Every structure is written in structure tokens, then in C-alpha cells.
Amino acid sequence: MKLILLSGGSGKRLWPLSNNSRSKQFLKVLTSPEKKLESMVQRIRRQLEKTQLLDIAYISTNKTQMDIIRSQIGNQVPLIIEPEQRDTFPAIILAATYLYSVIGVSLNEVMTVMPVDPFVEEQFFDRVAYLEDVIKHSGMDIALIGVTPTYPATKYGYIMLNNNEKEHDLETTYHSVREFKEKPTEEQAEQFIEQKALWNCGVFAFRLGYIIKQLKEKGLPTKYDEMIQLYESLPKISFDYEIVEKAEKIAVVPYNGYWKDLGTWNTLTEEIQSSVIGRGTLSDTCTNTHLINELNMPVTVIGASNMIVATSPDGILVSDKSKSHQIKELVKDDKKRPMYEERRWGWYRVLDYKESTDGMNVLTKRLCVFAGQNISYQYHHKRSEVWVIVKGEGEFVLDDEKFYVKSGDVLNIPVGSKHGIKAIEDIEFIEVQMGSELEEEDIVRLFMSWGEMKKSLGCE
Structure with a gap:
């Protein structure tokens, strides 16, 4: 089995802590067994490791979340990068083409997809692993996990069972699905619960060959590189609507344990210790x-x-x-740049931003680069920078010349000058940008790896 964790979201429901680059799964507000603050993505990584599912996991995400994922959980889980954020159908078929054409996964392999941020107990992952057995031995096209409702929720979809059909026994019970009902009224939800309906928690399993066949029938490519090229033209539609609800043979595995979507401040604070x-x-x-x-x-x-x-x-x-x-x-129309971001190398916080009528804008940041990490060797077309080191020490390279820098040093970086820094110990500095356009996109990265940069420049 290959497990695909979907990481997306724009972060609007948990504003102001979340934003387009730091959505809810990255907020460090939960408490780990060691009594340290952790995020939802750190929690699920820990749970997958404990249930021995981490080695088969991949994270499907967009490029704006790459750095924060690496910052929080490291490099152990491979990433499948979407060119842009769309919906679950494009994300899942892109992941399928990656497994098929890049990794070379067999068409008989079971592919299981789930959100990266469910708040669940570890026994939930036993149900996730069990989906593989259901697909391999039941003859079903798709298998889902359905959560036993605890109240008549109106924000979840419901899975309606074939109640006139006997339960199927594999090692444990699964049912066949009659139909799906989306976000009902409270009165309808109460009726669904009486009919033993289950909440749809967005966990699906199917053979890789099933989804590759679907792509061929839709005239879509099965190679990852080709799917990347037309990704922006794919419909913004959920996997539920495009694939699951059109399938003929669907099984659902009931889960009677604790499950929660921490999507609002109301539900999230119930789990904050x-x-x-x-x-x-x-x-x-x-x-x-x-x-x-x-x-x-x-x-x-x-x-x-x-x-x-x-x-x-x-x-x-x-x-x-x-x-x-x-x-x-x-806040849906708020297009302002994020004022705080986690990156693979550390973090930055915007302290001040001034737009000038004469075209010379000024942006001030505080940055922290963690020990052993580095900012890419890069240059800018439209801005100069001044860095004031306020804490720590590191290696700084300016136009191919290496310097040792420490607290109190002031570094001037003209427009177009190549520069980068690596922290020997945690290093913090104030960065003042000045120029006509102060955008993150005005970065030309020459080397991401510090070792490769030094080897190329001969300054090891």
C-alpha cells in the first residue's frame, strides 16, 4: 500500500494564525506526549511512525507549503508537489501519475488517500491499513472509512449504507455503500443517523490501476510530467464528486473511535490543553x-x-x-502578504512595510536561520538589502567571497549581488529591503545546497 496525505488549505478559518502559507495543519497549538507544542502534521507523522505506516507515506502539497513541511517534519516523508492549489481530484490524480510513471508502482498496488490533519487516536490507522485488505479481497472498486456520528452534524457528508445487505466479514466488518448525502440540515442528519449512516472523513482506497483506467477514459495523461503541464487546466472539483460518487462498487469500513475535524477555533480549542x-x-x-x-x-x-x-x-x-x-x-478578500512564515531553514517575521510615492519601498524583517541550515545562494533584480546580525554566528558569501559573521556585523547587499548565509549556531538578523518591488518572487536561486555552492565556487 502507498499512503498519500493531502496537505492543502488556505488557512482562512483559523485567521490570524493561519494564512496561505501556514494553514491549520501547521499551527503548533497541540500538546505531544512529551508535553511540547506540536502541529497537526507533526502529530500525524508521530502516529504514522508508531503504527508503522510512515515508510509508505507521501505528502501531496503545493509549492507554497514545501518549506514549512520540511521545517516541521524533515525529509523522511517524500513530497509530491502540485504546481498550484486546486482541489482533491487534481491532487489525487497527480499523485497517482507520480506513483505510476515516476516511482514505477504496480497497477495492483493499493493507493490510500487521506487528509494530513485529522485529529484521531492511533487505532484509526488500523482502519486505514485494513482498507488494503478490503480492496484486495472484496472485489470493490473503492473502500472508505466511515465515522460513527456522535451528533447530527450539518458540516459533514454522510455515507448511506445498504442496510438490507448482510455485513461482510473479512477480518472485521465492512458494508457496501448505497449513496452519499452532502451537508444536510440538522433534521435530515438526525434521520440519517437513525438509518445508521456514517460521516465521510475523506479517506479513500483503490487499486492504482483503477484510477489510471479512469484517467485513460477521461482522455487525461497517465505520465506525471504530462499531468504537470496541463495541471492548471484541470477542473477544480473534489475527488468525491468526480470519482467516488460515480463508482459502482464502494465499500465502507466503520470506525467507532475518536475522530474530529479541527477546522474552526471552536473545535480546535476543545483539544488545546x-x-x-x-x-x-x-x-x-x-x-x-x-x-x-x-x-x-x-x-x-x-x-x-x-x-x-x-x-x-x-x-x-x-x-x-x-x-x-x-x-x-x-477575511476572504484579504490579499495581503503573510507577515510570518516558517521556512525549511528557519522563519521570518515582517516588522514593517512602507510604500513610497517615489517608487522606493522599504520592508523590514527579522529572520532566524537554524544551526546547520542555510538560505539559498541567490540574488535580486529589484532590491538591495542590509542585514544586521543580532544573534549567533555563521558563514556569509557575497559575490563568491566567503566571510565569517557574528552579532553586531552589518552586511550591505547591492542590487544584483549574489549572497547567502549558513548558520554555525542559530543566527538572527534584521533585514531591510529597499527597492521598487519587494516581492518574494524577486529571488533568483543559484544554489540551494551550501555544500554544492562552496564546491562550485571553490571556497570550501
Whole structure:
């Protein structure tokens, strides 16, 4: 079996902590067994390792999330990169062509797909592994996991069973599926539950050959390189609508354990162990209130009930938890650049941005490069930079000449000058950009690897 973890999302429902580059699965607000803060993607990586599924896992993501994934979970899980964010159907067929034409996976191999961010117990992954047996021995085209509902939810899809059919016994029970119902009213949901319907949690399994056959029938390429070329023309549609609901033989494996979609502040804070994360205080008169503060300033909350207070460089949210889902609509048109990002080498935070009428704009950042990591050897067409080292030490290369730098050094980088830095110990610096266009896209990367750069330049 090959396991594909889908990592996408624009991050609007958990604003201001999440944004287009740091969506919900990357927020470090959960608590690990070692009592350290961890993100959803770090949690699922730990669970997959414990259940011995990590070695068969791949993450399907878009290029804006590559750095933060590498920063949080390292290089052990291979990435399948989407040229742009679309929907689950394009993402899954791209992954299928990668397995088929790049890795050379057999058409008889079972491909299982699931979100990267479910909040589940480890026994859930026993059900994930069991899907392989269902596909191999049941004669079904697709097998899903269906969660036993705990209340008449209106935000989930429902899987309706063939209740007149006997349960099938493999090593455990699975059912055949009659139909799907999407996001019903509460009254309809209650009726579905009475009919023993299950929540659709977005976990699918099928033979690789099944999806490759679907691609051929649709006139789509089966080679990864060709799929990449036409990716932007693929329909923005879910895998459920395009494939699953049109399949003839579908099995569902019931899961009666704990499962939760932590997609809003209301549901997320139910799983956060500490009521205060970051610098701040809740008074004794606060009830069911959470404060998450990413700013370097104190926040005090007094007499608040059922509230979420979240602060980050991107903004401040103060909301009733039950109404917090409305934030997605309120910020949907916000096109501002993220003010904080995690990268493969560390992180940066935007401190100030000034647009000038004379065309000379100024952007100020604070960056941290972790020990042993490096920023790529690069140059810019439209900006100069000044770096002030405020902490740590490292190697700095400017126009092919290497320097040792430490706290207190000031580095001037003219427009077009090649430059990069590697941290000997964690190094922090203030970066002041000046130019007509101050965009992340104005980066020409010459070398990503520090070793390759030094070997090429002869400055080892």
C-alpha cells in the first residue's frame, strides 16, 4: 500500500494564525506526549511512525507549503508537489501519475488517500491499513472509512449504507455503500443517523490501476510530467464528486473511535490543553476562553466567557467561539502578504512595510536561520538589502567571497549581488529591503545546497 496525505488549505478559518502559507495543519497549538507544542502534521507523522505506516507515506502539497513541511517534519516523508492549489481530484490524480510513471508502482498496488490533519487516536490507522485488505479481497472498486456520528452534524457528508445487505466479514466488518448525502440540515442528519449512516472523513482506497483506467477514459495523461503541464487546466472539483460518487462498487469500513475535524477555533480549542499559549494572562473571571499570542507583547483578558483571543503579525481576532467560523467570510478578500512564515531553514517575521510615492519601498524583517541550515545562494533584480546580525554566528558569501559573521556585523547587499548565509549556531538578523518591488518572487536561486555552492565556487 502507498499512503498519500493531502496537505492543502488556505488557512482562512483559523485567521490570524493561519494564512496561505501556514494553514491549520501547521499551527503548533497541540500538546505531544512529551508535553511540547506540536502541529497537526507533526502529530500525524508521530502516529504514522508508531503504527508503522510512515515508510509508505507521501505528502501531496503545493509549492507554497514545501518549506514549512520540511521545517516541521524533515525529509523522511517524500513530497509530491502540485504546481498550484486546486482541489482533491487534481491532487489525487497527480499523485497517482507520480506513483505510476515516476516511482514505477504496480497497477495492483493499493493507493490510500487521506487528509494530513485529522485529529484521531492511533487505532484509526488500523482502519486505514485494513482498507488494503478490503480492496484486495472484496472485489470493490473503492473502500472508505466511515465515522460513527456522535451528533447530527450539518458540516459533514454522510455515507448511506445498504442496510438490507448482510455485513461482510473479512477480518472485521465492512458494508457496501448505497449513496452519499452532502451537508444536510440538522433534521435530515438526525434521520440519517437513525438509518445508521456514517460521516465521510475523506479517506479513500483503490487499486492504482483503477484510477489510471479512469484517467485513460477521461482522455487525461497517465505520465506525471504530462499531468504537470496541463495541471492548471484541470477542473477544480473534489475527488468525491468526480470519482467516488460515480463508482459502482464502494465499500465502507466503520470506525467507532475518536475522530474530529479541527477546522474552526471552536473545535480546535476543545483539544488545546493550555488556555494560554504565548505571552498573556487570563483572569480568574474568564471561563472557557483561550488566548493564543504570537506577538512579543503582553495580552490580558478579563471576564471573558466562551471566547478565542488570537494574535499574530497578520492581525488580532477576538471572537465568541461559536461564531468564530464566520472569520472565513470576513477575511476572504484579504490579499495581503503573510507577515510570518516558517521556512525549511528557519522563519521570518515582517516588522514593517512602507510604500513610497517615489517608487522606493522599504520592508523590514527579522529572520532566524537554524544551526546547520542555510538560505539559498541567490540574488535580486529589484532590491538591495542590509542585514544586521543580532544573534549567533555563521558563514556569509557575497559575490563568491566567503566571510565569517557574528552579532553586531552589518552586511550591505547591492542590487544584483549574489549572497547567502549558513548558520554555525542559530543566527538572527534584521533585514531591510529597499527597492521598487519587494516581492518574494524577486529571488533568483543559484544554489540551494551550501555544500554544492562552496564546491562550485571553490571556497570550501
